[in-house]
Structure formats: C-alpha cells, structure tokens
Amino acid sequence: MASGLSCPDRCGRCCESRNVEATVLETLPLASEILSKNAVDGLLPLLENRAINGATLCVLYSPEAGHPGEGRCSFYEFRPLVCRLFGYAGRRNRKGILEPCFCIPIKDHHPDCLERFHTAVSKKSPPSLYQDFFMRIASMNPIFGTKLLPVNIAIREGLSYLRMKMHPFSDAAD
Numbered sequence: 779m780a781s782g783l784s785c786p787d788r789c790g791r792c793c794e795s796r797n798v799e800a801t802v803l804e805t806l807p808l809a810s811e812i813l814s815k816n817a818v819d820g821l822l823p824l825l826e827n828r829a830i831n832g833a834t835l836c837v838l839y840s841p842e843a844g845h846p847g848e849g850r851c852s853f854y855e856f857r858p859l860v861c862r863l864f865g866y867a868g869r870r871n872r873k874g875i876l877e878p879c880f881c882i883p884i885k886d887h888h889p890d891c892l893e894r895f896h897t898a899v900s901k902k903s904p905p906s907l908y909q910d911f912f913m914r915i916a917s918m919n920p921i922f923g924t925k926l927l928p929v930n931i932a933i934r935e936g937l938s939y940l941r942m943k944m945h946p947f948s949d950a951a952d
C-alpha cells in the first residue's frame with residue numbers, strides 16, 4: 779500500500795501458474811471457509827483429480843472465459859500466503875540488502891515500480907518479505923507450516939485435517 783502498486787485489473791496470471799505451492803497451515807482458514815459454506819462436496823472430486831495428476835491449475839481459480847490471463851480466486855479473502863505475497867513482496871539478498879521480486883504484469887503495469895519500491899523503503903515502509911512471512915508460518919506450527927505442497931494437495935490436506943478435527947469418528951474424515 780505504501781508503494782501504491784497494484785495488480786492490473788482482472789489479472790489472474792499468477793493463479794494460472796501450475797506451480798503454486800502452499801503449506802497445509804496456510805490453507806486452514808480457507809478450508810474452514812469452504813466447510814462453513816458447504817462447498818466441500820463440489821470441490822473434493824476436483825481436488826482429488828488434480829492432486830492425483832500432479833501440480834495443475836489451482837482448483838479455486840475461476841478463469842474469465844475468452845480472456846486468457848484474466849480470472850479470479852473464488853475464495854480470495856482466504857487465499858494462502860504465497861497468493862498474498864506474489865508480485866509485490868521483496869526479499870533480503872545474501873548481503874542483507876532488500877530487493878523487490880516483482881512479477882512481469884506488475885513491472886509492465888507500473889514501469890516506475892522499482893522507484894516506488896525504493897521510496898517506500900526510504901520512508902520506512904519496506905515491503906513484506908518472503909523470508910519473514912515463511913518464518914512466521916513455520917514458527918506457528920513446524921509440522922504443518924514448513925512443507926510446501928502443490929496448492930491443490932495443500933488444500934485437500936487442510937480440508938481433511940479440519941474434517942477429522944470436527945468429526946473424529948466419522949467416515950467423512952477419511
């Protein structure tokens with residue numbers, strides 16, 4: 779927000795990557811929302827199918843028909859960490875210097891993105907850093923918060939964990 783950078787309207791190119799990864803911990807708020815909306819039965823067959831077939835398009839992505847590269851997340855407010863950081867977040871390089879990791883659409887959309895990045899840093903509003911957030915997730919729960927899985931598998935694991943917690947003696951928890 780300090781940098782004033784934003785994604786191009788309707789851009790869904792990061793969700794169209796077949797390599798989105800998340801930890802199970804990050805998917806728990808999402809899994810809880812899916813369960814509370816009773817949306818799980820519609821999603822599970824898709825999740826099973828995509829999880830079995832390896833890293834494919836995220837099951838929550840809703841592409842805009844006829845507009846390649848455009849679409850939206852059907853559970854945007856509950857998306858995992860990488861979906862929040864990608865495109866904007868920075869990192870510390872080996873020398874400890876902050877550097878941006880902008881995605882191509884942001885670079886195209888904001889040709890002055892590098893300048894904005896450095897202005898935000900100089901105003902003591904540094905960008906979110908990948909390392910910091912992944913460390914925070916890992917320290918919350920080293921079992922569920924460290925292993926990166928293809929996003930569909932992470933969502934499936936998150937759902938089955940919550941279902942097991944809610945109904946420990948039910949077949950539905952399998």
Ligand code: SF4
Nearest residue numbers: 793836838839851861
């Ligand atoms: S969880 Fe949402 S934001 Fe993340 S890849 Fe899937 S559709 Fe995109």
